[in-house]
Amino acid sequence: xxxxxxxxxxxxxxxxxxxxxxxxxxxxxxxxxxxxxxxxxxxxxxxxxxxxxxxxxxxxxxxxxxxxxxxxxxxxxxxxxxxxxxxxxxxxxxxxxxxxxxxxxxxxxxxxxxxxxxxxxxxxxxxxxxxxxxxxxxxxxxxxxxxxxxxxxxxxxxxxxxxxxxxxxxxxxxxxxxxxxxxxxxxxxxxxxxxxxxxxxxxxxxxxxxxxxxxxxxxxxxxxxxxxxxxxxxxxx
Numbered sequence: 001x002x003x004x005x006x007x008x009x010x011x012x013x014x015x016x017x018x019x020x021x022x023x024x025x026x027x028x029x030x031x032x033x034x035x036x037x038x039x040x041x042x043x044x045x046x047x048x049x050x051x052x053x054x055x056x057x058x059x060x061x062x063x064x065x066x067x068x069x070x071x072x073x074x075x076x077x078x079x080x081x082x083x084x085x086x087x088x089x090x091x092x093x094x095x096x097x098x099x100x101x102x103x104x105x106x107x108x109x110x111x112x113x114x115x116x117x118x119x120x121x122x123x124x125x126x127x128x129x130x131x132x133x134x135x136x137x138x139x140x141x142x143x144x145x146x147x148x149x150x151x152x153x154x155x156x157x158x159x160x161x162x163x164x165x166x167x168x169x170x171x172x173x174x175x176x177x178x179x180x181x182x183x184x185x186x187x188x189x190x191x192x193x194x195x196x197x198x199x200x201x202x203x204x205x206x207x208x209x210x211x212x213x214x215x216x217x218x219x220x221x222x223x224x225x226x227x228x229x230x231x232x233x234x235x236x237x
Contacts, residue, residue: 011056012036016046029114043067050076062088070102077103083124105167123194141176157218175234184231
């Protein structure tokens with residue numbers, strides 16, 4: 001279902017964070033950008049607000065009392081496609097993979113610049129906004145056993161549905177559209193994620209690892225290949 005952009009822009013952004021100073025700072029920057037902000041200090045209240053208030057986006061801390069951020073994200077993603085940005089003090093790739101696999105669209109590592117978070121939020125909201133279909137962006141894309149249906153929001157391998165987040169589907173679509181071509185991290189960030197390239201940013205790598213793992217586990221072969229020093233390529237080996 002396509003949401004009305006004018007209605008979407010009136011919805012609040014939900015901050016689920018138990019540190020008052022972090023909430024205060026994030027709220028300040030979001031309100032400067034013209035957003036209405038609601039907040040919750042624990043996971044249970046955050047989940048309830050997300051389900052009842054239908055926010056435009058959720059900023060979700062990973063470590064929360066009551067119910068941790070991963071559990072909140074999984075529960076919320078099962079019922080909603082609301083964009084989710086996770087805040088985490090953990091920097092290990094396995095932790096980032098876990099956060100994105102639970103359904104988050106992006107993550108920001110603590111300590112963070114509130115300007116960076118605000119920019120990430122703007123980028124995620126742009127990606128979530130309805131876009132007109134073009135001849136360059138087919139609704140259904142296929143490669144061997146992989147079928148991506150952007151209209152239905154589904155990814156299938158040999159007819160079996162796989163669980164992909166909205167961001168993972170957009171990234172997979174870009175890879176499949178450029179099948180056989182080497183795509184740099186910079187181009188992926190610009191075309192799919194929509195924020196300025198930072199050479200230290202590992203968001204793309206984490207999403208790629210997730211996509212590669214899901215497809216390979218289901219199909220028994222690799223579709224997404226790393227070209228060291230250059231980027232990524234979708235296709236046969």
